[in-house]
Amino acid sequence: MNSLPTVSVLGLGNLGRTVAERFLEAGHRVTVWNRSAHRAERLRVGGAVVAADPAAAVAASELVVTVLLDHPAVREVLGGATAGLAGRTVLNLSSGTPEQAAELAAWVTDQGGAFLAGAVLAVPQTLGTSEAFTQVSGDTVAFERYRATLDRLGTVRYAGAAPELASAYDVAVLAGMYGMFAGFFQSLALAEASGITGAEITELLVPWLAGAAAVLPLFAGEADAREYATETSNLDINRAGLAAILDSGRARGVSDDLLAPLLARLDQQVTDGHGEKSLSRVVESFRTGTGETVRA
Structure with missing residues (x-):
């Protein structure tokens, strides 16, 4: 039975x-x-x-x-x-x-x-x-x-036990996935505009992203602690780099609709005086009504 x-x-x-x-x-x-x-x-x-x-x-x-x-x-x-x-x-x-x-x-x-x-x-x-x-x-x-x-x-x-927890994990994880896809689609369009095939750029992009992912636990720790001091890749550097990417794309007829909103948030962070802080500080532009104190 x-x-x-x-x-x-x-x-x-x-x-x-x-x-x-x-x-x-x-x-x-x-x-x-x-x-x-x-x-x-x-x-x-x-x-x-x-x-x-x-x-x-x-x-x-x-x-x-x-x-x-x-x-x-x-x-x-x-x-x-x-x-x-x-x-x-x-x-x-x-x-x-x-x-x-x-x-x-x-x-x-x-x-x-x-x-x-x-x-x-x-x-x-x-x-x-x-x-x-x-x-x-x-x-x-x-x-x-x-x-x-x-x-x-x-x-x-x-x-x-809270029934909503699985969905909370789900939407947070998938948000990261779709953000990655947005960057990938922008990468394909930029590559094609310069005569580079999708296969060629993806061969470089996959190991690059795998390596870049190693910094995510560090960023998560900074965001959890709300402490953003850094001696490496700060907001000033990343803001300039992203602006150059979008300028390059526009010059080649590539839409900036996917990444322009991120640049706007980096711009605001720099304007507010946080240019020397970690790139992870951009998460503060997404937080609303938490009442938490940002220490750095």
Whole structure:
């Protein structure tokens, strides 16, 4: 007799389909549902039960995993299955804000269920390996009950009982990723404007960025302590360098829309007399209403 928890996966995009596959491979009885039913066919062949609707999927399993587009989609789909949520645990892997996670947790709890929020920091094909990382927050008892099940997805870290914590980590990490992509797209455009291919510039850029990433823990420590004294790469130097990059791009017809806002913040820091401070001090231009004292 199979003693593993039963799992339902609602939403079978690239991530949801892979989540369901990993649970199937681990021996769980898996039920799936997707608005476009043809997406479930491969999983049906692999042993999953295909539910006719969200209510049937929720009723089928102890653990209900939602992998939909966003928070409104989760509310819409689960809204038709409220009668079956009592006694179930909902793990939401869909995108959303911390505020939306807290709201969804309260709603699921009102239906008699337990709620976990999960943020998958991985591409789907790495799920189940050490390269995949999932941040989870919410009901502590539910997390402990299903921790071994969640381990099927890769490395799992419990952030805490507050349901919004996983989303808070998620948006902060992804902000860094999209900032990197913005710089990369600017790099491609600048290179092309000078007759350099994307492949050529990327061959240099990847090791450069890997090396540059080593300074991030130092910057984080400065930002946490709000102490920005430095004897190395200060705001004056970086402001001049970024201005030259944007000037070069404009001269070649390359848009500065992505990085010009960063230059404006560096300009303000220098204007306010902080030119000799660490580049990390620019974070103060993003902080609002913290009431904290900046010491240097």
